[in-house]
Amino acid sequence: MAAILQRTVRLRAALRPLCPHSTLTCTARLSPADVHSPFLACGSGQFVASTRKLHVEPKSSPDGAPERLPFSKVTEEDLAYFRKILAGRTITDPDLLESSNVDWLKTVKGSSEVLLRPQTTEEVSQILSYCNSRNLAVNPQGGNTGLVGGSVPVYDEIILSTSLMNNILTFDNISGILTCQAGCVLENLSLYLEERDYIMPLDLGAKGSCQIGGNVATNAGGLRLLRYGSLHGTVLGLEVVLADGRVLDCLATLRKDNTGYDLKQLFIGSEGTLGVITAVSILCPRKPKSTNVVFLGCETFEELLKTFQLCRGMLGEILSAFEFLDSECMRLLNTHLKLPNPITDCPFYIVIETSGSDQDHDSQKLDNFLEKAMASTLVTDGTVATEQSKIKDLWSMRERVTEALTHDGFTYKYDISLPVERIYQLVTDMRQHLGDRAKSVVGYGHVGDGNLHLNITSPAKDPALLAAIEPFVYEWTASCQGSISAEHGLGLKKRNYIYYSKPSQAVALMGNIKAMLDPKGILNPYKTLPDDLK
Amino acid sequence: MSGRVLVGVKRVIDYAVKIRVKPDNSGVVTDGVKHSMNPFCEIAVEEAVKLKEKKLIKEVVAVSCGPQQSQETIRTALAMGADRGIHVEVAGKDYETLGPLQVSKIMAALAKKEDAQLLILGKQAIDDDCNQTGQMTAALLDWPQGTFASEVSLDGDKVKVVREIDGGLETIKISTPAVLTADLRLNTPRYATLPNIMKAKKKKIANVKPADLGVDLTSRLEVLKVEEPPQREAGVKVETVEDLVGKLKETGRI
Numbered sequence: 077m078a079a080i081l082q083r084t085v086r087l088r089a090a091l092r093p094l095c096p097h098s099t100l101t102c103t104a105r106l107s108p109a110d111v112h113s114p115f116l117a118c119g120s121g122q123f124v125a126s127t128r129k130l131h132v133e134p135k136s137s138p139d140g141a142p143e144r145l146p147f148s149k150v151t152e153e154d155l156a157y158f159r160k161i162l163a164g165r166t167i168t169d170p171d172l173l174e175s176s177n178v179d180w181l182k183t184v185k186g187s188s189e190v191l192l193r194p195q196t197t198e199e200v201s202q203i204l205s206y207c208n209s210r211n212l213a214v215n216p217q218g219g220n221t222g223l224v225g226g227s228v229p230v231y232d233e234i235i236l237s238t239s240l241m242n243n244i245l246t247f248d249n250i251s252g253i254l255t256c257q258a259g260c261v262l263e264n265l266s267l268y269l270e271e272r273d274y275i276m277p278l279d280l281g282a283k284g285s286c287q288i289g290g291n292v293a294t295n296a297g298g299l300r301l302l303r304y305g306s307l308h309g310t311v312l313g314l315e316v317v318l319a320d321g322r323v324l325d326c327l328a329t330l331r332k333d334n335t336g337y338d339l340k341q342l343f344i345g346s347e348g349t350l351g352v353i354t355a356v357s358i359l360c361p362r363k364p365k366s367t368n369v370v371f372l373g374c375e376t377f378e379e380l381l382k383t384f385q386l387c388r389g390m391l392g393e394i395l396s397a398f399e400f401l402d403s404e405c406m407r408l409l410n411t412h413l414k415l416p417n418p419i420t421d422c423p424f425y426i427v428i429e430t431s432g433s434d435q436d437h438d439s440q441k442l443d444n445f446l447e448k449a450m451a452s453t454l455v456t457d458g459t460v461a462t463e464q465s466k467i468k469d470l471w472s473m474r475e476r477v478t479e480a481l482t483h484d485g486f487t488y489k490y491d492i493s494l495p496v497e498r499i500y501q502l503v504t505d506m507r508q509h510l511g512d513r514a515k516s517v518v519g520y521g522h523v524g525d526g527n528l529h530l531n532i533t534s535p536a537k538d539p540a541l542l543a544a545i546e547p548f549v550y551e552w553t554a555s556c557q558g559s560i561s562a563e564h565g566l567g568l569k570k571r572n573y574i575y576y577s578k579p580s581q582a583v584a585l586m587g588n589i590k591a592m593l594d595p596k597g598i599l600n601p602y603k604t605l606p607d608d609l610k
Numbered sequence: 611m612s613g614r615v616l617v618g619v620k621r622v623i624d625y626a627v628k629i630r631v632k633p634d635n636s637g638v639v640t641d642g643v644k645h646s647m648n649p650f651c652e653i654a655v656e657e658a659v660k661l662k663e664k665k666l667i668k669e670v671v672a673v674s675c676g677p678q679q680s681q682e683t684i685r686t687a688l689a690m691g692a693d694r695g696i697h698v699e700v701a702g703k704d705y706e707t708l709g710p711l712q713v714s715k716i717m718a719a720l721a722k723k724e725d726a727q728l729l730i731l732g733k734q735a736i737d738d739d740c741n742q743t744g745q746m747t748a749a750l751l752d753w754p755q756g757t758f759a760s761e762v763s764l765d766g767d768k769v770k771v772v773r774e775i776d777g778g779l780e781t782i783k784i785s786t787p788a789v790l791t792a793d794l795r796l797n798t799p800r801y802a803t804l805p806n807i808m809k810a811k812k813k814k815i816a817n818v819k820p821a822d823l824g825v826d827l828t829s830r831l832e833v834l835k836v837e838e839p840p841q842r843e844a845g846v847k848v849e850t851v852e853d854l855v856g857k858l859k860e861t862g863r864i
Contacts, residue, residue, distance in 0.1 A: 365642075372804075418801040443811075450804055458804035463646035464626035466801075 141568070142607045144231045147213040147598065150190055154210060158192055161202050165240065167191035176235050179228045180221045180282075181487065184568060186229025188215065195240045197315060197323055197354040203236060204352065204598075205321025213598050216348040218259065218290025221282035223489055226347050226567025227290070230602045236352060238289050244268060245355065246329075253312060253329045255357040258289025274360045277304035281475040289353040295345030297563035299474075302524040303396035303431065304361055307344055314340040315355035319594035329357045342589065347565050348600040350593045364396070364431030366438045369467045370446070372458035373422030377500040380424050383454045384496075384524065387428060390445040394438050397429035398524030402503070405477045405520045412483035413476055418469070419457040426455075426523075427474045435462075477520050477529075485515050485533040488542065490549050493559035496526045502552055503530055509548060513541050527562040550576045565604070572606045583609065613668030615658045616726040617692065618717055619651040621676055621683040622737045635835050637706075638737075647683045650732025652690075652799040653792040657762060658730050659691035660797065666764045667727065669693050673720055675713055677701040681815055688810035689802035695815035696720065700827065704820075707829035709738075712820075714746035719823035721751060726787060728769070733758055733791040744791035754784035758793040 158166040167173060168190055177186045194200045207214050213233040220227045229235060238259035245255040252274050256265065263283040266276050278291065280298035290296075292314065295307050304310060313328035326340050343351055374380040384398060403423050409415045419425075432438040442460070449455040461467045481487045494502065503519035510517060514532045521529040530549065534541050550560050554576040561570050561577075574583055587609040590597070623629065623638070624646040630639045647655075658670040672687035674680040675698040684695035698716055700708050721729050729751075734741035748755035756762070756771030760779065763770045773780045774793050802810070820827055848854045858864045 371801075416798070419803055446804055447808065450808065455804070459801040460804065460807055461801075464624045464644050465646065465649075468626060 141230050142602055145213070145597065145601055147233075147601070148211045149232065150212065150234065154206075154212065155190065157206060158190065158203070161199060162192055162194060165193040165195070167193065173235075176217060176220065176237065177228055179223075179225055181223060181482070181489075184225035184228055184230075186215070186235075187232050188229040188235045189232055191235040191237060193237045193240045197241075197317060200236070200241075200317045200352055200354050201321045201323050203321075204317050204319060207234065207598055208320045208596060211596055211598065213601050214352075215600055216289075216293070216352045218287035218293070219261065219282065219285040221286045222290070222294060222567060223491070223564045224561070224567030224569045226294070226565055226600070226603045230568060233601065238287055238352075238354070241289075241354065242287075247272065248329070249274070251329070251331070252360040252362065253331075253357060254360050255313075255327060255329060255355060256288060257355050258287060258292075258353045260288050262286050262288060262291060269360055270363055273363050275363045277310040277359065277361055278307065281478055288356050288358070292344055292353055292356055293346060293348050294565045295563070297522065297525065297527065299397050299399065299429075299522070301522065302398055307358075308341060310359050311340060311344055311356060312359055313357040314343055314353055316340075316343050316351035316353050318351045319596065319599050323354075324351065327355050327357050331359065345565070347567060347604045349590060349604045350599065352599070362433075364433065366430075366432050366435035367396075367462075367467060368430045368438060368442055369461045369470045370426075370428040370430075370442070370458060371418050371461075371470045371473065372426040372428065372449070372455045373419050374424040374426065374454065375422065375456055377424060379454045380426060380523070381497060383426060383449055386449060386452075386454065387445060390448065391428075391430055391441055394430040394432040394441060395428070395524075396431040397427065399427040399474045399521065400523040401425050401427075401474055401477055401520035402500075402518060404516055404518040405480070406473075408480040408484055408516065408518065409473060409476065412480045415473060415476065418459050418473065422456055425473070427470065429471075474520070477518070481516075481518070481531050481533060485535045486537045488532040488534075488545055489564075490528075490530040490532075490545075490560075491521075491562050491564040492528045492530060492549070492553050493526055493562035494528060494553065494556055495558070496523065498556055499523060499526065499528045502528060502549070505552065506530065506532070506545070506549065510541070510544055513538075513544060525562075547573075547576075553577070568603050571602075571604055572608075574606050612725040612727050614671060614724055614726050615661065615667050615669070615728045615730060616671050616673055616717070616721055616724055617651070617654050617658045617687065618713070618729070618731040618743070619655060619672050619674050619683050619687050620648040620732070620735050621645050621674060621680045622648045622735055625649060625736055631836055631838050635837060637833065637836050645679065645683075647686050648732050648735045648737075649799075650734060650736075650792055650794070651683075651687075652732075653794070653796050654730040654732050654790075655687045655690050655692060656797045656799040657759075657790075657792055658728075659800075661728075661762075661764065662691065662693075671696060671724060671726075673698065673717070675700050675708065675716055675820075677705055684815050685810055686802065688813045688815075689807045690800060691806065692813075694813055696818055697815050698818050698820060698823075700820060704827045707831070708827065709829055709831060710740045710742035710746055712825065712827050712829065714743050714750055715825045716820055716823060717743070717747045718750040719825055720818075721747070721753075721787070723823070728786060729753075729789045731789070731791050733793050741791075744789050748789035751787075751789070753788050755789045755791070756782060756784055757789075757791040759790050760793050760795040762790060762796065 173191050176191050177188055192203055214236050215229045215233040216236045217227050218238050241257035241259035243257045247254045249272055269275055278296060278298045279300045292307055292311055313326050315327040316324045318324055406417055430438055430442060461470050500519060507517045514534055516533045518531050519528055521527050550573050553560050559577045560573050586605060624644040627644050632639055661667045662670050670692040672684050672692040672695045674684050681697050684697055688695055731744045744757055758774045759771045760774045761772035767786050768783050769786055769788055770783050848857055
């Protein structure tokens, strides 16, 4: 116990100088009560929360679970009510609940005993109205592909799954505006649109499982953000069910509508804490007639950045993606997924995608760019793909790095926004800082958007390694005024680090908004907002 | 021996594309659809380029029969390492009825004209799945054939070919000149690297007409109808074993 209290004190001290942006002191309060929490909390590592576990090793850290808030527990009466409104779609079987209780990375586990699968907005409204009156906590869940533990319960929150809300409502092929229910899987929407000569404005590796409601709730970025912008721009309307069951119908399909406050922006990126998104209307771009993917190799990061500038200049209007990965990523792809390197081994690799309306024009622009890049030796090797099958192969070199990492060991994931020219410096500094304490340290990501995915692996979860990584990585990020979570969100794992990137006045205002929209705090508790706000 | 290898490459609908049948059931939709080199032809080109890299042969010539766009396919072969290309122009109605017999006549004529030591083709095309051109060409030329090759090794004026057959693998030794057709496991085609793509732009593609080769393109086949396979029906979930047995009986399965 003494050791734990010592650690708590040390962590508290470490967290004290947490606010680089404001003169107000802010503290992440780790109350002694945390020490008695019945949860195994080992940083962003294996975190198992279970009210049924007998042995408890209380260990608190900023991303460990907070104490269970005094929500009601589910009773037989509650189950009877749910079964009445959702016949056959109220799941209580522990085996079926298992996968919804664990996140995709298998690092966070809840102990929910009820999974609800509504099919309509009306059912969601009834569920929330009931839960609000009964003070039952609710965890909205889409595809459960989130990477910050925001999509699974911490304790026994009721899981509200949108998986059965998968209808496409309307599609206007003149304006390109699509409306659909929140549970539509992104890849299915893409396939639907592609048949009609359109595409979704976002694309990510998790497309086969993630749902549009979840994408909107986390303001997902992805591979096309460079070209089509963020969901804050492409989402035209939302239908949201509020904590008390009220249905907020802002499902407009208008490109321009300046009538009052733009409420939907609040919910985009709110990670299910302000309301449950039940339907989305989104502006979709035309499917490009000509797509090319180029895979290039560079010797240094400086040359990579110069290639980016050259690319922007010569391919600007047809550029739709600019991603990078380092040689360590390539090593993992080769080793764990047996994917061969399309070109010779280089320290850095770039994936460039162009999308345009005319194959001949785009080929011309691309050829000019490639000749220039090779002639100026900014690029040492590369290959081009115009055929669908080859394009898929080249994209998988970037898209499957996440998967390759899961085979390398326990992964510590950091999704950081930095000034573009400093992106790789963090990776180099981290490697130096960790020495041989880590198995692999890799960097990859949306370099075009200034977004680095820094990943570190170790054979098994290692609290000492974690202590070396954090808060080093957050302090480094804060020192460049970067974001400690560029696109993954805060969820459970990063909620207490919000102060590294937002001033406390902003966080306080977020708390006010939360209190106004969800006074009982039943929507996705323990997530997104820091513990010291409660 | 001339040390020249001819490789036939076919432009087909990209294998990742969803095929759609034309409303009049006369064929599949090809307009505006992504095309690429037949995957088995890629393997054939790769094998030829490998032989050249091992200095066992001197020149790789890529050949394609088809409309203007077939030149793109030849360019891909050039980017992979072929030295020059020959585009046999076949367009319009002739292209619609172009089949293995006509192509093998063209290939045979070219093989003789170019004094080829080897003619390597893909074992079949993914659009018609005929698996006939290589065999027919060998017969027309009266050359030995090593088909479904999963391993090829040159030994003087002989070629050792390991063939994939139903029972396993068969190893044969044939004399050159010969026709080989590439099977899946022969090799893994390389990505065309940028320097080679740039170089390929300068390589020559000769234009030839079938008439110049003395080939008659008349087809003896007529496509009557093209249909989609029956739609796969959704599965049905049943609650109990009795239900399962009942359903199986219902559909006449048991």
